[in-house]
Amino acid sequence: MYTEKVMDHFTNPRNVGEIENADGIGQVGNPSCGDIMKITLKVEDNIIKDIKFKTFGCGAAVATSSMVTEMAMGKTIDEALTITNKAVAEALEGLPPAKMHCSNLAADALKVAIEDYLKKQNV
Numbered sequence: 001m002y003t004e005k006v007m008d009h010f011t012n013p014r015n016v017g018e019i020e021n022a023d024g025i026g027q028v029g030n031p032s033c034g035d036i037m038k039i040t041l042k043v044e045d046n047i048i049k050d051i052k053f054k055t056f057g058c059g060a061a062v063a064t065s066s067m068v069t070e071m072a073m074g075k076t077i078d079e080a081l082t083i084t085n086k087a088v089a090e091a092l093e094g095l096p097p098a099k100m101h102c103s104n105l106a107a108d109a110l111k112v113a114i115e116d117y118l119k120k121q122n123v
């Protein structure tokens, strides 16, 4: 039911944790299941230098969070803002239809973290 990529990111998630003194913090909850995800960012010269996530959620939420951190790492703020739920799911070679909503959590948490960073910069 899950692709190998999903299983890989679920069993061996990348960038787990929380950055201290983060430049941007995004936390979102999924109202349909109650799962929660938090993303913290370090930004230098408009580039995401470090990104970590913590997820209290299902396997698909862990896999999408892990993938979104890999996709955002090293990107400019503008590039990272273009990462969509769909792109994350595609990078994982697909999610079962019933699990598509889980990918919203990852891209949304990234967006909230970036918005938080921009707010702190007074942009």
Ligand code: FES
Pocket (backbone or CB within 6 Å): 030, 033, 034, 035, 057, 058, 059, 060, 061, 099, 101, 102, 105
């Ligand atoms: Fe809640 Fe997947 S079931 S994020």
